[in-house]
Amino acid sequence: MSQSGSMSCCPGAANGSLGRSDGVPKMSAKDLFEQRKKYSNSNVVMNETSQYHVQHLATFIMDKSEAITSVEDAIRKLVQLSSKEKIWTQEMLLQVDGQSLRLLDMESQEELENFPLPSVRHSQTVLNQLRYPSVLLLVCQDSDQSKPDVHFFHCDEVEVRRAAVG
Known part of the structure; x- marks a missing residue:
């Protein structure tokens, strides 16, 4: 051979x-x-974009002067406001793609907020703690922000789990 x-x-x-x-x-x-x-x-x-119909419940600044220094503090404040019926919801679309998380007006599709994905520091589901059975919590902080914002959204339980993971 x-x-x-x-x-x-x-x-x-x-x-x-x-x-x-x-x-x-x-x-x-x-x-x-x-x-x-x-x-x-x-x-x-x-180009894959996930889109969810949500109701914006509240946004809090994580700040000692507001007695919100943790996610748990923000959840407590939301529960407190909800129990006093001081939550006014706003219908919107939450879109997530490979670069950002966007909030759009339901009717006009106008962009209300745009968070680059690196600015989304934390996502979490809050189930059955409010009159809203499933809530998506997002902690966002742009590089020019000194304190992060905590955003709360109500959406279907299946969608809230998918949005928190995605």
Whole structure:
């Protein structure tokens, strides 16, 4: 058997990747990584937008002077306002894509808020603590803000879980 004959048993061995038994060359780890990176940066992934119908309940600034220094404090304040029926809801759409979380007016589709994803510091569901059975809580802080905001939204339980994860 010639030298070249022994090499043909392993297609791709010359370029450092081992061949598969079905004759299809195995992709190197680096090639696989690059392919996955290219896919995740492609328009297919980046253009996916999730949209949820929500009711904005309240926004609080996390501030000692307001007695809100934690998420738990903000939830307590929302529960307190809700028990006194001092919550006025606003219907809106919450959109999440690969770069930002946007709040849009239900009727006009006008953008009300736009949070770059890195500014969303925390998301959490609050279930069955209010007259609203499922609440999405978002803590957002832009780089130019000294104190974060805590936003509360009411939405369907299935959607609130999906939005908090997404």
